[in-house]
Amino acid sequence: MMASTSLLCGRASSRTILTFLSSVNRTLHSPVSTQTLPRHIRRVSTSSVLEAARKEDDTQKTSLSIQGYFATKDRTKETFIAACDVFKDKNPHLRGHVEFVYAALQHMEEYGVHKDLEVYKKLLDLMPKGKMIPRNVFQVEFMHYPKHQQCAIDCLDQMELNGVMPDSESEEILMNTFGMYSHPVRKHRRMLYWMPKFKHASPWRLPESVPNNAFELAKLAVTRMCTVDPSSVISLFETKDVEDAIEDTWIVSGQSPTQQELLQNHPPEEPIKVEGPFRIFLRDQCVGYFILRAEAKPQPPPVKREYIDDVGSIKLWFTGDLEPDDMALIKPTSVHEQEDGIILAICATGTSGRDSLLSWIRLLVNTNPNLANVPVLFTQASPVGDVMTTGQHDETTSVKTVP
Known part of the structure; x- marks a missing residue:
């Protein structure tokens, strides 16, 4: 009796699985318009996660509330750091931090801090810690929180473009934010490996800041x-x-x-x-x-020497007879x-x-x-x-x- 019951349950479960697979197959092959799908499904179905993050981020357009943090006329390093502190104090949960970081990257050169490592670490530290760390290998490879990781990568790209070399503290900030095996941490480690090599590759050393005179x-x-x-x-x-x-x-x-x-x-x-x-x-x-x-x-033609194996034609220097080719010396x-x-x-x-x-x-x-x-x-x-x-x-x- 128990054997027959288990057999019936097994047949029922197999029938349920087959029904589910057939419904999924019909859904995938049915001509459904992408306009009826949710926004995140449409994005993933048309492009990769990384490309979707890049398309979704518009670094040229930021809200007026974010632009207001950098509307001061006193554009110095102190006011830039103060704007970051004000954003962190007004927004304890750090909502809109990606938009704020992109707006800050646009205004860094105006404030004269585009080559300051301390300011870059201040921006990276604005991202929330803990919740964006991937929990398994699939989240690592498929770029868990792609929009936020791409923001950190863009920040590292601007550092590399301006010749700012990261340090161990910036790596610790990224690890606490995105985890050890995330894409920003990989980018950071590549910068730590290659930038010192390129910095000392040229024999013509220049000061860190060349004079304006x-x-x-x-x-x-x-x-x-x-x-x-x-x-x-x-x-x-x-x-x-x-x-x-x-x-x-x-x-x-x-x-x-x-x-x-x-x-x-x-x-x-x-x-x-x-x-x-x-x-x-x-x-x-x-x-x-x-x-x-x-x-x-025009360069003179190269001297042509004929090597003859006949030892009878060798002329000695003490006889005074020199070959004409020996007299044709070319100045380098x-x-x-x-x-x-x-x-x-x-x-x-x-x-x-x-x-x-x-x-x-x-x-x-x-x-x-x-x-x-x-x-x-x-x-x-x-x-x-x-x-x-x-x-x-x-x-x-x-x-x-x-x-």
């Missing part, structure tokens, strides 16, 4: 570019020392003894050019510089002789004007006497100030330098 930036830029030749000399000039100079500014010039030798041996009939301005970036600052360039010379090219031209000097001026560049050429004549006999072409498209010229073209002006 244009003269100091020009010295840093020219010194950095002249390290290609350790014998280069950095010279500082004033245009007021040049007779008939129109602009009163400074000039930072860099030239090596090898470049002076190349300029001294340059044929007087071949013109050289002042090209620029080119750009070099020192962190977030940009400096324009100019180069004095000559046309590249310097680092300044490139395929597209020969770099003879480099400079940065305070105005980047045509008159300041003409003053630079006249000052170079003091250490390069042959430059007074060589025609110089200025390829700057828009001249600043009046320049004495011997010929006017569309974008090129030929100037005969005088000592």
Whole structure:
């Protein structure tokens, strides 16, 4: 009797399961409009969870109540931290913290705190602790609370963009918020691994905050570019020392003894050019510089040596008979002789004007006497100030330098 009862129960349960599966199959294959589905189901069915979080977040549009926290005219680090404290005090449950963090990320550069690690940790600490920690492997991989995790990842991305290196305290904040194996913590650990490597990869070290003074930036830029030749000399000039100079500014010039030798041996009939301005970036600052360039010379053909195994044709040095190939010695090219031209000097001026560049050429004549006999072409498209010229073209002006 008990066996028959259990058999009937087993058949009933199997029938129930089959009925449930058939109903699910009909539901999945039925032409139901996505407009009748709940909002979260429509989002998951059309895209991944991560893409849905990115589409749902609109960092450009925030409510007026959130924007009011950053409406003060006194935009300093203290007022920014005070706005975060006011938001935390007025909202103990931290509702709307994602919107507040996105609004804060937009205003960080205005407050001058976009490179401050303490402020980033303050923003990450605004997220509630405990409830967003995943409880199983499925919640970990499917990005539990995707909107909030994406907000933390965007905050870390802005830190990486501004060169702010995280520390162990920021990792602890993320672990207490999202758990050890969450996506923000993985992002944080990748930053801890790669950012120190990239920070010390360049041999041209710069201070953490480069100066805002244009003269100091020009010295840093020219010194950095002249390290290609350790014998280069950095010279500082004033245009007021040049007779008939129109602009009163400074000039930072860099030239090596090898470049002076190349300029001294340059044929007087071949013109050289002042090209620029080119750009070099020192962190977030940009400096324009100019180069004095000559046309590249064709390289001599390589020496061809024939190796003959016949020992009877060997000529000894003490007989005085040398092979012609042994006399054909080729002087190695310097680092300044490139395929597209020969770099003879480099400079940065305070105005980047045509008159300041003409003053630079006249000052170079003091250490390069042959430059007074060589025609110089200025390829700057828009001249600043009046320049004495011997010929006017569309974008090129030929100037005969005088000592």
